[in-house]
Every structure is written in C-alpha cells, then in structure tokens.
Amino acid sequence: MNPNESIRNTELFTIFTKMSPLLFGGGFSMIPLIEKAMMERRKWISPREMAEIIALAESVPGAIAINCAAIIGYRLKGIKGAIVSMLGVVIPTFLMMIVIGIFFLQFKDHPKVAAAFQGIRAAIVAIITYAAWKVGRTAILDKTTLAIAIASIALLYVLGVHPALMIILGMVTGIVVVKIRHMLGLFTTLEHEERKYKYRDYYIGDGI
Amino acid sequence: MQTLLDLFVTFFMIGMVSYGGGYAMIPIMQHEVVDKFAWMDLQQFSDVIAIASMSPGPIAVNSAVMIGFQTQSWLGAVFAVIGIVLPTFLLCTIVATFFYKIYQRKTMKAAFYGLRPVIAGFIAYAAILFAMKNGVIPTTGFSSKTVFMIGIFAGCLFGLMKYRLHPFFILLGAGIMGIVFFT
Numbered sequence: 001m002n003p004n005e006s007i008r009n010t011e012l013f014t015i016f017t018k019m020s021p022l023l024f025g026g027g028f029s030m031i032p033l034i035e036k037a038m039m040e041r042r043k044w045i046s047p048r049e050m051a052e053i054i055a056l057a058e059s060v061p062g063a064i065a066i067n068c069a070a071i072i073g074y075r076l077k078g079i080k081g082a083i084v085s086m087l088g089v090v091i092p093t094f095l096m097m098i099v100i101g102i103f104f105l106q107f108k109d110h111p112k113v114a115a116a117f118q119g120i121r122a123a124i125v126a127i128i129t130y131a132a133w134k135v136g137r138t139a140i141l142d143k144t145t146l147a148i149a150i151a152s153i154a155l156l157y158v159l160g161v162h163p164a165l166m167i168i169l170g171m172v173t174g175i176v177v178v179k180i181r182h183m184l185g186l187f188t189t190l191e192h193e194e195r196k197y198k199y200r201d202y203y204i205g206d207g208i
Numbered sequence: 209m210q211t212l213l214d215l216f217v218t219f220f221m222i223g224m225v226s227y228g229g230g231y232a233m234i235p236i237m238q239h240e241v242v243d244k245f246a247w248m249d250l251q252q253f254s255d256v257i258a259i260a261s262m263s264p265g266p267i268a269v270n271s272a273v274m275i276g277f278q279t280q281s282w283l284g285a286v287f288a289v290i291g292i293v294l295p296t297f298l299l300c301t302i303v304a305t306f307f308y309k310i311y312q313r314k315t316m317k318a319a320f321y322g323l324r325p326v327i328a329g330f331i332a333y334a335a336i337l338f339a340m341k342n343g344v345i346p347t348t349g350f351s352s353k354t355v356f357m358i359g360i361f362a363g364c365l366f367g368l369m370k371y372r373l374h375p376f377f378i379l380l381g382a383g384i385m386g387i388v389f390f391t
Contacts, residue, residue, distance in 0.1 A: 023264045024376045028229075059316060060303055061227050062296030063266030070300035082301055086293060093265030094289055097273035098282070100263050105278070108255075112387055117255065119386020120379055121342035122357045124258040125335060126364030127375050131231045132331035139324035148322060152329025156235055157336070163236035164225045166326055174322020175315055190317045 004076045007044065009084045012077060016069050016088025021096065023065055023089075030065040030089075034072065044076060065089055138192040144177055211280050212287045214245060219272050219291030224299075226292075228327035230260075230267030234334035237271065247279045254338050262379050268292055356389045 019033045031054060038045045045053070053075070057067035066089055073085025107113045140146050148170060155161040181188050218240045226233045234257060241247050248256070256278070260270035269292060276288025339345040344361045346354045360382050367373040367381070 021264050023266065024374070056303065057300075059320070060296065060299045061225055062223055062293075062299070063226075063268045064229055065266045066269065066293060066296050067300055070297055071304055074301055074304050079301060082297060086297055089265075090269060090289060090293055093263075093269055094273055094285070096265065097260075097263055097270050098277060098285060100259060101274050101277045101285075104255075104259055111391055115390035116383035116386040117258070118353075118357070118390045119360050119382040119384070120258050120262075121254065121338075122344055122360035122386075123364045123379050123382030124254070124261060125339045125342055125344045126361050126368060126382075127261060127378060128231050128234070128331060128335040128338060129361075129365060130368040132328060132335050133369075135228065135232070135324070135331055136328040139328040141321070145321065145325040149325035149329045149332070152326045153333050153336075156329070156333045163239055163330065164221065166330075167225045167227060167323065170323040170326030171319035172322070174320065175318045178314075178318035178321060188318075188321065190321045 004044070007076050007081075009077055009080055012073055012081055013084040013088040016073075016085050017092055020065075020089045020092040023093075028064055030068060034068060038072060045072065049075070141189050141192060148173060212283055215276050215279060215284055216287040216291040218245065219276075219288045220295055222272075223268075223292040223295040226268055227323060228330065231257075231334055232327045232330045233268055233271075234337070235330045237275075238334075238337070241275055247275060250337075250341050252278070254341055257338070258379070261375060353390075360385050360389075 015037050019030060019037070022033060023029050035050060039047060039050055053068060053071050056071055057064050060067050066086055069085040069089045070082045073081035073083070075081075077084075108117070136149065140149055152166055152170070155166060156163065178188050178190070222233060222236050222240065225236065238250070238253060242250050242253050253275075256271050256274045257267070259274060260267045263270050269289060272288040272292040273285045276284035276286070278284075280287070336345070339361075340347050343354055343357045363385075364378045364382055367378055368375070
C-alpha cells in the first residue's frame with residue numbers, strides 16, 4: 001500500500017467525477033469504466049489487482065461503485081485518495097439527484113407525469129423481480145440455500161424481523177451449515193460458477 | 209436537528225448492513241424510513257426507488273439523497289448521504305488495511321453462502337411488496353387499470369429477460385406506455 005507519488009489526488013477526483021454521471025442501473029456499470037480508465041489507459045492497476053478489488057468491494061457492505069472507488073483510491077493514494085475518489089463518485093450523483101428531486105416534487109401532480117409514473121411503477125416491479133431472479137440464480141445452490149431464501153421472505157413478511165438481524169443470521173447460518181457438512185464429510189459448493197464472470201453482465205445483479 | 213441526526217444514524221445503519229446493492233436494501237429502508245420514522249408512506253417510498261433507479265449513480269446513494277431531501281431539504285440530503293457513505297469508507301479502508309485477503313478465507317465464503325440467499329429473499333420480498341402497493345398484484349379488486357399494470361409489468365419483464373434491455377430503456381418505455389394508457 002505505497003501511496004503512488006506520481007498520481008495526483010485531483011486527477012483521481014476528476015476521473016471518478018467523469019464516471020459518475022454515466023452510472024445507470026447500479027454500481028456494476030462502473031466496473032468496465034474503471035477497467036478502461038485505471039487498467040488500460042493509465043496502467044495504475046493490473047488486471048489481477050482489479051479482480052481482487054472487485055472481490056473485496058463485494059465483500060464489504062455498501063454500494064459497489066463507492067466501494068470500488070474507495071478501495072482504488074486507498075490503494076493508489078492512501079486515506080486521502082480514498083476520500084477524493086469517493087467524493088468524486090458521490091458529488092455529481094448528489095447534485096443530480098437534488099435537481100431530479102426538485103423537478104419530481106414540482107411536477108409529480110401534473111396529469112402526464114402522474115400517468116407516466118403509473119407505468120414506471122409497473123416497470124420498477126419488473127426490474128426488481130428480474131434482480132431477484134438474477135441474484136437468486138447465483139445464491140440458490142442447493143436445498144439449504146433454497147430454504148434460507150424462503151425463510152428470509154417469510155421472516156420479513158410474516159414476522160417483520162429486522163433485516164439487519166437477518167443479514168447476521170444468514171452469515172452465521174452459512175458458517176454453521178458449512179462446518180456441520182464438513183464434519184459429516186460432505187462437500188458444499190460455496191459459489192456459483194457464473195459468478196466469476198458475472199460483472200461483465202454489469203447492470204442490475206448489483207451486489208454480492 | 210433531531211431529524212437530521214435521525215437521518216444520519218438511520219442511513220449509517222443502512223450503509224453498515226447493505227450487502228447486495230440497491231434493491232437488496234429496500235426491506236431495511238422500508239423498515240426504518242416508512243415503518244419506524246414515517247418520513248414517507250410506502251407509495252412515496254416506492255416512487256423514490258423508481259427515481260433512484262432511473263438516475264445515474266448507485267441506487268442506495270440516490271435514494272438516500274431523495275429521502276433526505278424530501279424529509280429535511282438540502283441539509284437532510286447531506287446528512288443522509290454522509291450517513292450511507294461513511295460506513296463504506298470506514299469498512300473499505302479497514303478491510304483494505306488489515307484483512308486484505310479476507311474474501312479468500314473459507315469462513316468468509318461460508319458466510320456468503322448463507323448470506324446470498326437472504327439477499328435474494330430481500331429482493332424477492334421487495335418485488336412482492338411493491339407489486340402489491342403499485343397494483344401489479346391487485347389487493348383491492350380488479351379493474352382495467354390492473355390489467356394495464358400487469359400488462360406493462362409482463363412486457364418489461366419480458367424485455368429484461370429475453371432481450372436484456374437496459375433498465376433505463378425499460379423505465380422510459382414504461383413511462384411512455386403510462387402516458388398512453390393512463391391519460
């Protein structure tokens with residue numbers, strides 16, 4: 001983790017500022033852009049490092065785009081680098097969202113906008129359904145994971161368990177189940193094969 | 209001031225546990241923003257998610273800005289966004305410093321083996337919740353509007369699965385369909 005002398009913080013900030021307005025459909029859309037800017041054009045990061053950064057960004061909570069920016073910034077320029085990279089992603093997003101928010105609050109009661117929004121509400125259900133299907137495909141590997149997925153919907157819907165608690169429960173269950181199966185001499189497939197290449201298909205499957 | 213602090217703490221907490229990106233955060237946001245603090249109702253919340261999805265940038269950050277802004281204007285947006293970004297920053301630098309190879313550890317993989325289906329469940333729950341709230345799954349009887357909503361939903365899902373259309377175009381198309389059907 002040697003701060004790279006030749007790289008300037010302002011440059012790091014500008015690179016991420018330019019990327020941020022292009023991120024449609026979630027954080028994974030940033031990965032091809034980062035690869036191009038950091039790996040191919042500037043050679044600041046090797047392809048192997050890039051793969052590690054993505055894996056690390058996925059194992060930390062938070063938006064993938066922000067995680068990637070923070071990790072890359074940190075690798076290149078230490079804490080300051082992490083801060084400027086994150087600000088680079090967040091500031092344009094923030095300003096645009098404020099503008100969009102003001103417009104929405106202003107015009108949401110206009111009949112045409114309200115009608116368009118009816119359609120958009122149906123579309124967002126479709127997009128979330130698709131996201132659930134995509135994540136489900138890489139998450140549900142066997143009977144245990146299927147049971148966990150069903151239990152998780154039921155706990156939310158019927159019992160109203162706090163989602164934060166369920167995240168912790170899920171992780172503990174994973175560790176315990178794998179341990180028990182290991183002790184019984186059973187092998188557990190921990191990851192879906194496709195996950196390795198998943199980020200190429202960047203949008204929506206945002207996350208883990 | 210109290211609300212600003214609540215916004216910060218709430219989004220900090222959400223940022224702390226938000227695995228799986230944008231849509232996986234819906235249940236926890238709903239839990240805090242709609243049920244606990246009642247900063248907005250479920251319909252408004254579902255519209256925030258729709259706008260956050262249409263706008264560039266991470267969905268989590270976008271929705272934090274929107275919710276903060278609608279609750280406490282500019283300052284609210286600033287507090288919410290700092291709240292959601294700060295844990296990421298802290299965790300990324302800590303993990304990058306001390307647990308550099310954490311993701312390769314067997315235990316970490318086992319934890320994710322259990323976590324991923326929970327996240328899939330979260331997103332599925334969000335889909336069901338929004339489908340019921342937005343009239344894709346009728347809860348108060350069937351009308352011509354329900355038919356249109358199911359039609360748009362089915363069309364969008366088809367476009368996503370079969371033609372892998374980008375969500376931005378799906379939302380744009382659905383907006384146009386909405387204007388055609390509902391005015």
